[in-house]
Amino acid sequence: xxxxxxxxxxxxxxxxxxxxxxxxxxxxxxxxxxxxxxxxxxxxxxxxxxxxxxxxxxxxxxxxxxxxxxxxxxxxxxxxxxxxxxxxxxxxxxxxxxxxxxxxxxxxxxxxxxxxxxxxxxxxxxxxxxxxxxxxxxxxxxxxxxxxxxxxxxxxxxxxxxxxxxxxxxxxxxxxxxxxxxxxx
Amino acid sequence: xxxxxxxxxxxxxxxxxxxxxxxxxxxxxxxxxxxxxxxxxxxxxxxxxxxxxxxxxxxxxxxxxxxxxxxxxxxxxxxxxxxxxxxxxxxxxxxxxxxxxxxxxxxxxxxxxxxxxxxxxxxxxxxxxxxxxxxxxxxxxxxxxxxxxxxxxxxxxxxxxxxxxxxxxxxxxxxxxxxxxxxxxxxxxxxxxxxxxxxxxxxxxxxxxxxxxxxxxxxxxxxxxxxxxxxxxxxxxxxxxxxxxxxxxxxxxxxxxxxxxxxxxxxxxxxxxxxxxxxxxxxxxxxxxxxxxxxx
Numbered sequence: 001x002x003x004x005x006x007x008x009x010x011x012x013x014x015x016x017x018x019x020x021x022x023x024x025x026x027x028x029x030x031x032x033x034x035x036x037x038x039x040x041x042x043x044x045x046x047x048x049x050x051x052x053x054x055x056x057x058x059x060x061x062x063x064x065x066x067x068x069x070x071x072x073x074x075x076x077x078x079x080x081x082x083x084x085x086x087x088x089x090x091x092x093x094x095x096x097x098x099x100x101x102x103x104x105x106x107x108x109x110x111x112x113x114x115x116x117x118x119x120x121x122x123x124x125x126x127x128x129x130x131x132x133x134x135x136x137x138x139x140x141x142x143x144x145x146x147x148x149x150x151x152x153x154x155x156x157x158x159x160x161x162x163x164x165x166x167x168x169x170x171x172x173x174x175x176x177x178x179x180x181x182x183x184x185x
Numbered sequence: 186x187x188x189x190x191x192x193x194x195x196x197x198x199x200x201x202x203x204x205x206x207x208x209x210x211x212x213x214x215x216x217x218x219x220x221x222x223x224x225x226x227x228x229x230x231x232x233x234x235x236x237x238x239x240x241x242x243x244x245x246x247x248x249x250x251x252x253x254x255x256x257x258x259x260x261x262x263x264x265x266x267x268x269x270x271x272x273x274x275x276x277x278x279x280x281x282x283x284x285x286x287x288x289x290x291x292x293x294x295x296x297x298x299x300x301x302x303x304x305x306x307x308x309x310x311x312x313x314x315x316x317x318x319x320x321x322x323x324x325x326x327x328x329x330x331x332x333x334x335x336x337x338x339x340x341x342x343x344x345x346x347x348x349x350x351x352x353x354x355x356x357x358x359x360x361x362x363x364x365x366x367x368x369x370x371x372x373x374x375x376x377x378x379x380x381x382x383x384x385x386x387x388x389x390x391x392x393x394x395x396x397x398x399x400x401x402x403x404x405x406x407x408x409x410x411x412x413x414x415x416x417x418x419x420x421x422x423x424x425x426x427x428x429x430x431x432x433x434x435x436x437x438x439x440x441x442x443x444x445x446x447x448x449x450x451x452x453x454x455x456x457x458x459x460x461x462x463x464x465x466x467x468x469x470x471x472x473x474x475x476x477x478x479x480x481x
Binding site: 010011013014015017018019020021024025028029032033034035036037038040041042046049050053054057058061062063064065066068069070071072075076079080083117118122123126127130141145146148170173174176177180 | 186188189190191192193194195196197198199200201202203204205206208209211212213215216217219220221222223234235236237238239241242243245246365370371372373374375376379
């Protein structure tokens with residue numbers, strides 16, 4: 001799981017900075033369903049999720065220099081923007097609903113997350129969700145994300161084939177997403 | 186990004202979903218409205234069109250304070266953009282492309298820069314950005330139908346238009362890098378296909394930079410190896426009137442981007458990181474005089 005952007009990301013970024021529209025199309029083809037899936041997970045509204053997806057790629061095109069390949073993958077960068085917009089939308093909706101119900105007991109300003117995706121309490125929930133995974137899945141996730149191992153190395157350490165390690169991690173991610181979604185209600 | 190955050194975002198992305206309708210055509214139309222793509226032009230002018238788009242991307246992120254910050258030559262970002270527009274306009278005038286901004290008076294870079302800067306100071310920075318971009322795009326459109334060998338003269342220097350446009354590419358690249366440095370923004374390199382012709386121009390300019398720097402390289406030959414994406418190998422006769430290169434008297438190996446920037450007047454020749462072989466004093470003369478054609 002490399003943290004620094006791979007060569008492909010760098011090349012696409014160079015092309016987008018140089019005003020090459022077809023590069024934006026390629027980024028969209030590669031990542032739009034992931035970004036749309038993320039936005040849908042958070043907002044649970046297909047129309048809103050489509051708008052957010054569109055906006056994420058437009059922002060990347062308009063200000064491509066905001067992305068720095070030295071600091072992470074393009075996928076993570078776009079996911080961060082999508083997450084922020086989706087969360088902003090959900091919070092705005094909540095405020096709208098609450099104010100429609102009458103005066104609020106206390107004001108809570110929406111948090112502006114500048115460099116982090118997760119507020120401290122959310123990060124805590126993610127860690128909690130990891131500990132409640134079945135052991136085989138938990139180990140795989142911990143090695144990959146907290147130990148910085150590749151799929152192959154995870155497999156070696158757990159004594160399973162690389163493909164098995166990969167599918168365990170993916171299964172773990174799906175379970176985490178479900179667990180986190182349930183708690184958000 | 187910390188591991189917990191990566192884990193969380195990856196979990197959210199674990200269920201890829203396809204939007205009900207393809208958003209792609211809409212996306213590209215929307216993108217064009219937000220930031221103009223590189224102008225369509227002749228293949229040999231594409232490196233320039235790409236650097237113009239990159240400068241525009243940098244300017245898209247500029248906020249009020251950024252425009253009044255001094256970048257280089259004592260110029261603010263707005264004045265620097267006006268300077269680029271001025272020189273682009275001189276090349277445009279030389280090949281019959283539309284010249285935007287104030288009517289052309291004196292046709293040397295320094296005077297034209299003064300004229301355009303004075304004209305732009307009365308306008309908003311955002312307007313200056315649009316004026317510069319309009320001039321650059323008008324030049325690109327005009328070059329689309331021009332033979333690359335069309336002669337052009339800028340600042341008394343006559344050369345084929347395809348060499349002049351590569352010089353504009355280098356200058357736009359160098360100034361974008363200047364502005365990015367001031368703003369502490371990391372600027373990605375141009376793609377290799379755009380760097381290579383720019384480096385080729387720089388290599389072919391060496392006999393002239395030497396002469397201009399007061400060293401006559403007549404009868405001497407340099408083997409130049411430029412490393413990195415867009416680099417390559419060149420064998421260069423160092424006299425401007427030499428018929429053909431001979432056996433190399435000296436060899437220089439350096440990074441392609443640093444070499445282009447050295448000719449663009451960035452970096453100290455004495456400190457320039459390069460491997461030198463053969464006649465070392467000749468190699469050092471080549472490097473010492475490399476910036477001699479660079480101006481503001």
